Amino acid sequence: MAVLVLDRRKRPLMPCSERRARVLLARGRARIHRIVPFTIRLVDRLQEDSTLQPLRLQADPGSKGTGLALVREQETVDEVTGAMIRTIVVVMLLEIAHRGQTLHEVLTQRRAFRRRRRGNLRHRPDRFDNRTRPEGWLAPSLQHRVDTTASWVDRLCRWAPVTSLSQELVRFDTQxxxxxxxxxxxxxxxxxxxxxxxxxxxxxxxxxxxxxxxxxxxxxxxxxxxxxxxxxxxxxxxxxxxxxxxxxxxxxxxxxxxxxxxxxxxxxxxxxxxxLKDAAAVNSTRWALVQRLKATGLEVEVASGGRTKWNRHRLHLPKTHSLDAACVGHVDAIHCWQQPVLTIKATGRGSYQRTRLTRHGFPRGYLTRNKSAFGFQTGDLVRAFVTSGKKAGRYLGRVAIRASGSFNIQTATGLVQGIPHRFCTLIQRADGYGYALTQRAFDIGEAGTGAAYAAALSLPGLNPRVSRVIG
The missing domain is CATH 1.10.30 (DNA Binding (I), subunit A)
Structure with a gap:
């Protein structure tokens, strides 16, 4: 899997290989900028001193997940027919797991609780006259899909020299x-x-x-x-x-x-x-996503789902969201597609709800109002090294904080409860997503996330204990 590279001023350069990243870090020419997706920042290079090749970011939007493929294009002329042959080299494969269904269920539950409180406990007349929906309004569960995909397109454009975009505009033409x-x-x-x-x-x-x-x-x-x-x-x-x-x-x-x-x-x-419910969701968000991509100012190529499937069958590729994204649009050949896939699961940044509720919608317990405790937030990627006691061992995963200082860590093997905060070391701040790196030879679960990614590369600059956590 490619390593993203930035210059001294945090501007994107061409991604490099894992081996090249290890050499740059070992010689002190680079610093670790981000753990996942693994990104390094050069300390002796500017964008003006580098040669950049055009990269294309291709997207395959779906109802439950969206595939992204960062590719490099190569165009050659067929000596026999004189036709232009478009070959793409896969640089990075990503899959975004949306939480639209979770948002739908939460809003449905909240609506039911409000209806019961209004009808059974106290009367309040309905207020529908002062509720307006702007043009292009989408339901929150659908708007989330557009916002998440557009957010990651913007991130990758900041971390890689992307010059053009491709999107599967329509999966099914129901008409x-x-x-x-x-x-x-x-x-x-x-x-x-x-x-x-x-x-x-x-x-x-x-x-x-x-x-x-x-x-x-x-x-x-x-x-x-x-x-x-x-x-x-x-x-x-x-x-x-x-x-x-x-x-x-x-x-x-x-x-x-x-x-x-x-x-x-x-x-x-x-x-x-x-x-098909998923088709309705995709068709509802496709044009909104196209407009968001065009707002980036980059060239946007659109294609149908029929063309994507035809490309995948013709090139004999397995069915995955990320490889579907690599097959969007005009593709004659594809190389380097057998590589790990970074799965990005939308987890959210917390909840505005300050109480636990009974099944009737009444509060039964109050949650802490502070989102951080002892320098940690729920969702942070941490490494814990417990030296003694029943919890002795090394743990790596996403943390759930408590005001008492006794944290829970979601590891690859399960949930570990009661880890004191003094044994935890921050690896990466929570950004609303959980990460997992999937490869043919091995599968690093969500709890492995960013540090496991870096450990798999055996990159210097990290605590050597991390590599032993993966085993």
């Missing part, structure tokens, strides 16, 4: 799927024909046969209401079936085929009429 005869859709023609519909059905029906539930077998598209009996090609009339179930059903009506399985029949009929 085109409902009306296949619609004109003017470029990706409906040629090699991309049908990719939108197939990917939509795979997501909606769980990538398995809806009749027998088999997974990992070849899946075919089946018409719920047979086409020979007047069924249409609309996506609401399509489902997935294995070859045996598809042949057994034939042109029989669904009610006749599932006469002995009424529960399966009801489930299919209900799910066929329900649109």
């Amino acid at each position: 085109q799927m409902q009306d296949p005869e619609i004109a003017g859709v470029m990706y409906q023609q040629g090699t991309l024909a049908g990719y939108e519909v197939r990917e939509y059905l795979l997501e909606k029906w769980g990538r398995k046969c809806v009749y027998c539930g088999q997974e990992g077998v070849p899946i075919e598209i089946d018409h719920i209401h047979p086409k020979s009996r007047g069924g249409s090609d609309r996506v609401s009339n399509l489902t997935l079936a294995c070859h045996d179930c598809n042949q057994a059903k034939g042109n029989s009506p669904l009610e006749q085929f599932l006469a002995k399985q009424p529960e399966v029949l009801r489930r299919i009929q209900a799910q066929a009429k329900t649109p």
